[in-house]
Amino acid sequence: MELDTKTLRMLVRVALLTRDYAYAPYSQFHVGAALLTAKGRIYTGCNIENAGYSATNCAERTAFFKAVSESEREFAAIAIAGGKKDEPADYTPPCGICRQVMAEFCGPEFPVILVRSEEEYQIYTLAELYPMGFSPKNLE
Ligand code: THU
Numbered sequence: 001m002e003l004d005t006k007t008l009r010m011l012v013r014v015a016l017l018t019r020d021y022a023y024a025p026y027s028q029f030h031v032g033a034a035l036l037t038a039k040g041r042i043y044t045g046c047n048i049e050n051a052g053y054s055a056t057n058c059a060e061r062t063a064f065f066k067a068v069s070e071s072e073r074e075f076a077a078i079a080i081a082g083g084k085k086d087e088p089a090d091y092t093p094p095c096g097i098c099r100q101v102m103a104e105f106c107g108p109e110f111p112v113i114l115v116r117s118e119e120e121y122q123i124y125t126l127a128e129l130y131p132m133g134f135s136p137k138n139l140e
Contacts, residue, residue: 003036003077003111011036012115015079016089018044022059024085025049031059031082031092035067038074043067047082060098064105075106081115091116093129102126103133 011034019032026049033045045063049056057065060080067075082092091114094102102110108127115121126133 007036007040008077008113008121009118010034011042011077011079011113012081012118012121014042014044015081015113015115016118018046018059019081019083019089022046022085023048026051026053026056028085029082030085031080033059033063033081034079035060035063036076036078037067037072038076039072040076041072043070043072058095058098060094061101064101068105073105075110077111077113078102079113079115079121089116091122099126099130099133103130103135 014034015032018034019030022030024030024047031047035043043063043066045059045066047059048062080092080094081089083089106126108125110126112124112126112129113121
């Protein structure tokens with residue numbers, strides 16, 4: 001799916017807005033994600049922390065798991081906006097586990113958009129962020 005400017009800007013905005021829903025009482029680091037499916041639907045996700053810290057779920061995985069649990073399997077892009085609570089977003093790269101989840105469903109050209117503001121964002125491919133990732137191809 002073509003990532004036109006209008007869609008790109010929409011994803012950026014939705015990631016920034018979704019950040020408001022973060023449940024992060026332990027780190028105070030709020031992250032929002034907006035995941036675009038190949039069919040053009042957007043699934044949102046925020047980080048959801050837990051008193052048992054390792055039970056925390058990142059924003060990106062929340063978005064992927066919501067989408068996959070609703071039968072989506074093909075994705076066009078993800079935008080991520082993170083930063084300290086009550087502070088503007090800053091470029092927040094996805095953690096290693098989220099990169100691994102992306103590698104399960106997305107190819108090397110999958111665009112990962114790191115968002116600082118509506119006007120400031122950087123686009124990387126999954127291959128740039130996660131070279132030589134373990135993927136379903138390795139199990140063939
Ligand atoms: N976090 C995300 O939601 N996504 C990332 O890619 C990086 C980290 C969350 C997890 C935790 O709730 C907080 O940010 C601090 O690590």
